Amino acid sequence: MTLADFWFILIAVLWIGYFFLEGFDFGVGNLLPALGRTEDDRRLMINTIGPVWDGNEVWLLVAGGATFAAFPNWYATLFSGFYLALLVILLALILRGVAFEYRGKVDSDVWRARWDWAIFFGSVLPSVLWGVAFGNIVHGVPINASGTYTGSFFTLLNPYALLAGLVTAGLFTTHGATYLALKTSGDLRNRAHALMPLLGLVTAVLAVVFLGWTLLTAGEPVTWVTSVVAAAALLGAIAMNRAGRDGWSFILTGVTIAFAVTTLFVTLFPDVMPSSTDPAYSLTVVNASSTHYTLKVMTVVALIFTPIVLAYQAWTFWVFRRRLSTSDLPPDAGRQVETAASS
């Protein structure tokens, strides 16, 4: 295995980490209108991801930075080619991040409702668009001899990629439901728990069609195995939900995400961005990568710091392991500041 191969795997791991972690906080956002019937419900939902969403999002920044460092050509072609799609993702992430921090800062129903919509759309759009982006990466897009994307925004909206978008949206929403069932108590927990099997089944159907399509066009023995594991894990998550085992259910929706992403990356290898114009123009692990020296430096850094990051992020989840209920929430800051001003 070359260092470039190793970095291809590492980037796959970073995306798995990102989709596993931000997957559930996107899912919580996607479910905000459906499960958050009262203001207390919605606040509770947001506070289950409060301490961790920002750390989760850094996985995206590191995946992006690692792609820049290890595969500059991939980074350049992908980010300039998928320009408008990434723009929408950026706008969504901006609004969503600000919304978490600002929604409780003013004691007004209208104010909170607006930020709730920002959280909802800020979660739904990336949930769909990341799938669309990866669908296109795997499927291949028009790329010319100098490695430049020659399609348009609408080239990206093909059936395979749109289906991939529905699958990621479904997976993240299901993952969010298992997270809420695990992290809350009371009425909200019961509703999240009750909704999960339905979400899981719909997602399973979408995922089977999508993975089947992938396997029939570019299947390899390994991807057949990973696809079956992904599908089985999702069914297992539903079974665990029925058995009342919230922790296992959450872990298994995570396993589903991990194996679905693995399937895509194995299908992709040794390309990193296949060209639909001419396979000779495809960006590959070899022609898109950095030099051996840079990869060596980055390998040392990654081998030292990834375990440290995993350790302190795992510790964070341990610190905030307790289930939350509406009785845990103090009056929000907006209410506090207005009380202080009027007294």
Place this chain on the structure above:
Amino acid sequence: MNALDLARWQFGITTVYHFFFVPITIGLIWLVAGFQTAWVRTGKDKYLRATKFWGKLFLINFAMGVVTGIVQEFQFGMNWSEYSRFVGDIFGAPLAMEGLMAFFLESTFVGLWIFGWDRLPKKVHLATVWLAAFGTTLSAYFILAANAFMQHPVAYRVPAGYSPSQPPATGERATLTSIVTLLTQKTALIAFGHTISAALLTGAAFMLGISVWHLTRGRFVDVMRASLKLSGITAICAMVAVGLTGHLDAQVMTQQQPMKMAAAEALWDTTSNAGFSIFTLGSLDGSQEVFSLRIPGVTSLLATNSIHGTVEGFNDLQAAAVAKYGPGNYKPNIPVTYWSFRFMIGGGAIVALFAALSLWFFRRERTFESKWWGRLALLMVVTPLFANSFGWIFTEMGRQPWIVYGLLLVANSASIAVSATEVWISMIVFTLLYGALAVVEVWLLAKYAKAGPSEVTSDDADAGYDSRNTDQPLTFAY
């Protein structure tokens, strides 16, 4: 405007905007960490209230810094794909390190700090704010090391026959030869010192402005007096550090980018005993000086440590660049470079002066109830923000027409796949969204700054820490 001009405008708008929040974050978190440490050591309520009050303002600002930062990392690939291809082997490494070593630390420990008031032991909770502060500062180091490569490329190799003034051929790129040299070159270390001291000045000015505003109205005196003392002293020390590192920066710049120094000083022709220009007007075509008021010898002194030192003028430098790289205009926009340099220095100096005067007016138990001094204090919150922006506009515009000095032209760096229409769309959307969010952010900051510290006591906080394993409400939540 073509796609290149638009991409430049977009980078300017999004980066200047991002950098309104970053220095406040970096400066303020160290001050908040200082207050929390003071509270843990002394148990005095005023330090706890200060920690919570400034912490709340910190978070309102931090959120904006985080979300606008994502744009920064994506933007290199989105708008500057040819730049990314050419320097990715070098420039990508510090960016990836920034994410892995700094962003994770910062975001994870800020989360732990916000929600940890009643979930962690007291001292562990204190450690989280210090780790977050360390993370923010470390991230500045990596990004400045990356920027230093653009100012003064080191530790790289280009293929034989590569011509810096031409678009790179497919596959032609600069490659890294030493990560240590890249991360420890003088340009990076000095820029780090200069930027961090400027960030401390900015964070301190934020605290100074708001605490003086309250003090001139006689409100929240114990918390605000402590805040004035901490921020005033920090501001003055930071300004001294800004000046010293700025001086070093100017010397390095004179050697590495003489054109930028010439532009900063509106120096048309090579001069020894060069004067520091207070005010200079040039002819319309920018080729000669019409009027100038100068302090003799000061520019030579700044740049070379001797009032008789020779500083090159840009007419001579332009001729030398043409001889080296071929025909082209190698001069930056002189008026922008010249004036931004002056606004940067002026902005910083005013804040330090205001800090010194405020410390004097409120020395010991004295009061100074002056509404207009309070209003002036609020102006001090924004002054360093503009000084910082002018500093960056100077640094980046003064490097033009190069994106990597002497190695790659801005004109050869923009994305090929992206049309002018697409950049128009993203620029308009970002500008509108950023504008709207700025209004919301400033309004929230004003609301919370005005409301002042809450009446929380050490007993409340200690009860929170003690109850961490029981079913108590969270003290701090969204």
